[in-house]
Amino acid sequence: MIKEMSKEKLNNLRLREIPYNYTSFSDRDIVVRLLGEDAWNVLEELRGDGRPGRSARMLYEVLGDIWVIQRNPYLQEDMLFNQKRRGLLVGALYHRIRSMQQQITKLDPQSAEKVEFLVQKALIVIEKFKSSFERSWDLRRLVLKRLKKYTKSQNIRFDSFSRASHVTDATDWRVEYPFAVVYPDREEEVSGIVQACIEMNFTIIARGGGTGYTGGAVPLHPRTIIINTEKLNRISDVEFRALDGLEGKHATIFAGAGAVNKQVAEKAASEGWVFSVDPNSNYACTIGGNIAENAGGKKAVLWGTTADNVYWYRMVDPNGDWIEVTRVNHNLGKIHLQEDVVFEAVWKKGGSAPEKAAEIRRRTYRIKGSTIRKPGLGKDVTNKFFGGVPGLQKEGCDGIITSARFIVHKMPAFTQTVCLEFYGAASNAGPAIYQISQLFEPQPEGVMLAGLEHLDDRYLHAINYAPKSGRGIYPKMVIVGDIIGSSEERISKYVEEVRKIALSGNGDTYVAKTPEARHQFWAERSKTSAISKHTNAFKLNEDVVIPLDKIGDYTNAVERFNICCSIENKLDMIRETKCYLDGPLSLGKLAVSSGGYTEKELLSQKVPLGLVLLDKVEAEWTYILHHLDEDAKQAVERLEELGRKRSERLPKDLGGLTLLDLVQNHLIRVSWKQEVLKELNDIFAGDSFENVRNEIFRIHARVLRERVFIALHMHAGDGNVHTNIPVNSDNVKMLRKANEGVAYVMDVAKKLGGAISGEHGIGMTKIDFVSKGEFDEFYDYLDKTDPHGRFNKGKLRPQANLSIAYTPSFNLLGHESLIMQKSEARLISEEIKTCLRCGKCKPVCSTHVPNANLLYSPRNKVIATSLLLEAFLYEEQTRRGVSLKHYADFEDVSDHCTICQKCQKPCPVKIDFGRVTMLMRDMLHAKHKERFHPAKAAGLKFLELENPLAVRAARKGLIEYGFQAERAASDMLKIASARSARHPGFSTGRPSVREEVIHLVNRKLPKDYVGTTARKLLDIEDAKFIPVIKNKELAASDQPRESVFYFPGCGNEKLFSQVSIAVLGMLYDLGVQVILPPGYRCCGHPQKGNGLKDKGDEIITRNRVLFHRVANTMNYASISTVLVSCGTCLHQLREYNFESIFPGCRVMDIHDYLLSKGVSVKGAYNTRYIYHDPCHTPLKEGVPIETVNALIHPKDGSSVVLSERCCGESGTFAIARPDIASQVRFAKEQSLRGAAAKLKAGDFSGTTKVLTTCPGCLQGMSRYSDAIKSQAEFLIVEMMRSRYGDGWLHETLNKLRDGAIEKVLL
DSSP, rough: OOOHHHHHHHHHHHHHOSTTTBBBHHHHHHHHTTTOOOHHHHHHHHHHTOOHEEEEHHHHHHHHHHHOOOOOOOHHHHHHHHHHHHHHHHHHHHHHHHHHHHHHHHHHHHHHHHHHHHHHHHHHHOOOOHHHHHHHHHHHHHHHHHHHHOOOOGGGGGGGGHHHHOOTTTTTSSOOOOOEOOOSSSSHHHHHHHHHHTTTTTTEEESSOOOOOTTTOOSSSEEEEEETTOOOOOOHEEEEEEOOOOEEEEEEEETTTTTTTHHHHHHHHHOBBBBOOOOOTTTBHHHHHHHHHHHOOOOOOHHHHHEEEEHEEEEEEESSEEEEEEEEEEOOOOOOGEEEEEEEEEEEEESSOOOOOOOOEEEEEEEEGGTOOOOTOTTTTOOOOOOOSSSSTTTSOOOEEEEEEEEOOOOOOOEEEEEEOOOEGGGGGGHHHHHHHHHHHTTTGGEEEEEEEEEEEHHHHTTTTOOOSSSSOOSEEEEEEEEEEOOOOHHHHHHHHHHHHHTTEEEEEEEEEEEEHHHHHHHGGGGGGGGEEEEEETTEEEEEEOGGGGGGHHHHHHHHHHHHHHHHHHHHHHHHHHHHHHSOOOSSOOGGGGOOHHHHHHHHHHHHHHHHHHHHHHHHHHHHHHTTTHHHHHHHHHHHHHHHHOOOOOOOTTTBBBHHHHHHHTOOOOHHIIIIIHHHHHHHHHGHHHHHHHHHHHHHHHHHHTTOOEEEEEGGGGGGEEEEEEHHHTOHHHHHHHHHHHHHHHHHHHTTTTSSSSSOTTTTTGGGGGGGTTTHHHHHHHHHHHHHHHHTTTTTSSSSGGGBBOOOOHHHHHSSOOOHHTTTTHHHHHHTTTTTOOOTTTGGGEEEEGGEEEEEOHHHHHHHHHHHHHHHHTTTTSSSSSOOOHHHHHHHHHOOOOOOOGGTTTTTTTOHHHHHHHHHHHHHHHTTSSOOOHHHHHHHHHHHOOHHHHHHHHHHHIIIIIHHHHHHHHHHHHHHHHHHHSOOOOOOSOOHHHHHHHHHHHOOOOOSOOOOOHHHHHOOTTTTTTEEEEOOOHHHOOOOEEEEEEEEHHHIIIIIIHHHHEEEHHHHHHOOOEOOOSSSOOOSSSHHTTHHHHHHHHHHHHHHHHHHHHHHTTTTTEEEEEESSOOOHHHHHTTSSSGSSTTTTTEEEEHHHHTTOOEEEEEETTTTEEEEESSSSSOSSHHHHHHHHHEEOOOOOOOOEEOOOSSSSSTHHHHOOOHHHHHHHHHHHHHHHHHHHHSSSOOOSEEEEEEEEOOHHHHHHEEEEEEEEOOOEEEHHHHHHHOOOOHHHHHHHHHTTTOOOOEOOO
């Protein structure tokens, strides 16, 4: 037994002898990729002879270096730009080959011949590797020269970040990096770009949101150019158009190929229409990909997929010509229900704008609707031929989609959402799905099913689902569905029918009628990607389509697979434990409780007992595994013969049941904890056997990590089942088992009359499961349309499968590198390793603004960060050391973050890239590799200052003179800087000094209205005293008064003094006693956000100590509330643990406090308001915009309008990287213009003001005053102005100075 286990472990070690291989590839995969299959065979022969030795190790080191650089664009870029470092590497490679050649003379002739063969192979690879860099330079120059004729030079990207962002999709499978990525600004550029790529013999891949689950957009060849369509995102209003072949006009919407689904849907919804193409990735996926994949979502059950809803689309073909495809005689419903489906395609000459291009030819395609999908499968997308219609469902293999027009629908007036929780066997929900679908198939009384989604128990656990039932047990499956109709009563009638169906399957029904409750029901469905968090975000994600009446059978088949995998995994635990107990055991120092027995005596007593137990349980579980289909009665009798006690849960009558039924319904349990671990703990009880118990626990944890299971969620209304298998990419055995699982479910789907793809497409992951001959028509079509493979070369061909793909492994980065375990890199890796690449972060990310050439979403930054960590780890193990360029690239990624931390909320696995950025900046600061920014350093120093003289002097220099200089420069360079605001360029890498200056002055900073600090105006600068401000009239009375502690923060004290004065004035009017911290104080967040963690912690500690002293000194005041007037301060102060400083207090923003006191004001005359909610919103007690509307009421009865997006200031962000800030502001200006347009609707011609509740945002919003003709103001300042008029500041200062200030000695 021991020998067998040792041999297996040795084989596992031999899978990864090549160094620096932090991927799913085994040694064989790497050797075959670099040297060829014959080289691997020779290596195996040498290994069999026992003669690989030093030569093989040298070869493996050569391959390790080449492999790590081939798969890391940051390492490639460093070698490309640094000839010295490249020379050192190539020299080391040749040195190892020479060492191999020296060993040949010591070998026998046969072995020498084999090693010489490997040497020659390696020399060829090294020569290719060496020359690839020069070829890359030449090719880059050629690409730039040809493509800049059709698009701007800056849109042609060779940088590592762009290439890394496009190497994979949501799968994380990778084959080759693209040579370049092109981001066209306009649709008309695409044709010329394609023609130029064809002339240069490049493969072209179209790419939108990168949310694919089959590797459809993964490059297979290094000579690939990806055309990113995200800037082609124009969306029209809903337009009524005459459709070919139909009478009258119908509602449609136009969208560019890069338009995000959710944004198209929101645009349609704003006008009362439904855009029905809604895949679960609609927050990031784009229209072009929808057409190429024929995507669909939960609404497909009612209105179908993309093919059912698209009316017209435009594309570029493999010759660079335009094609415009129109659906004739559209049935405005599901395409397969139409007897004859007709498309008309018009070819136009490429190289010019499509509207002006000359027509080349026309062709009409007639397809029998019944042939488009397999019968009974409403979401089958396996028919890639699709009657020969170009583009549609072709997965980008015959061209690139550039724009489209869709029909839109009217949603009935009423909707109810049902949530069904099923208990017991997994198959209970299957019949219910079929019955519910049949119930609504005829749309009885106009009531329809608009979505029916299913989650199994593994998904429920992954998303942390909270059961609605009071049964006290976890549901096995949950189904959520929308039922719509024109009458609430009719819907309720059929909801009751649904309730009966659920009850018959042991299910409970819950109904939501309000939008809020319905949203909550659907919220869990959007988190399904979290299923793979425990495997560091890697999974095999396959979708199949199953006939609705076979859903139960499919579920049962999956449950059988899971049961078998679970038992096999537990049997592995038993074998590993037996191997351990069979081997040499050490108990360590014996405890007193050993009773005087020696180690040998103790082991001889206990180990045999443990082995007997394991043999017994192994026999029982092995029998169960191999006899699941056996009659239950016979199986139970056989298990009793093997020593298993009959469970009390077993029914007396076992007739008609199988052993599988008993296991599936938990009537027979296969439990490691109960049957093995509990018994072993009893056998090896006592302190003397603590080491044994601990090792058994570790064995369980290690082997459990290898367990494979299938999790299901589905668009149940049309039988589209998503079959997900989370897997650790560093575990070859687990990968193999997971691939067996994929093959198993594909086979089950086919046998049940289903299809192997419902909306994900085929891509690389499913091509092996396409039936022989199924794609013959499609291949004939491709051979005629694109014989040279100009688009997505090789894709959807049998050889383009997962055998050529790899995925990186964070587990290997962590386990195999001592450097990772001992450095700051480990913390960063731990934070990002669970990223799912789903793109849910994109809509909320401030640094994802495609039209501003800013595509630094957290999804892209995680990919780049992981590659840079790998580069650090690799180069720290080489003689060359870490390249300074990597640190610059690392800082560049960290610069592209405003630390708004909004990405955490939509993330299924709760990655906070704001925290990751702070860790990255900490790492750079600790290694002294951060770039020095004079303006940022000065700004941070100003915020830290506490000495009053220093504060006033710095304020005069930085704020008074600095702001004036910036405003003057802005006027002087107005023409030169205007373009940087309207059309900011890409910001990868450091801008030049000239560019930085232009970006710094392209929007004016605000004027300094007060001229000094609030503390100076109130004479409370002395840090030896605690300022206490109270209303002297109320103070004279005996009435108890409330006391609050107000922390103004550095922004409101030093920059915008009017804010803290307004706060004090408002609290004075309320009769509240206000206690201020002594002296000037910063909360510490600006320092922590900029990588100065130690400095930030020092400030926080010093503040907390000071506040404890304040609490002791003012213990008679009974402080009930800590108030702030800055969201960043609130964010940081909530970590101060104020409850231990001022017991029972709450920490909140001044505006929330005023609302709790019932304060509200009328707005200024002839003024309407926009509200900018800060990224770190201080309004935590409710919905921010509702709080603002409750506090201030415009006099004309209008409402305050919310403007989304970051202002671009973000502390020192705007002065440290003004080029990125210009990109961020581009999106904010669009948002402000939209909000302003709403306010100016009608005949309003008054003043527009932008309100905010953050001092940094006040500075940021002031920069837009000229662009949108508005004024920026702090909310509480506007409230004071509305109450007291323009002289409020002078009046408030007089009130506060007139005996309201008391100074208490600290």
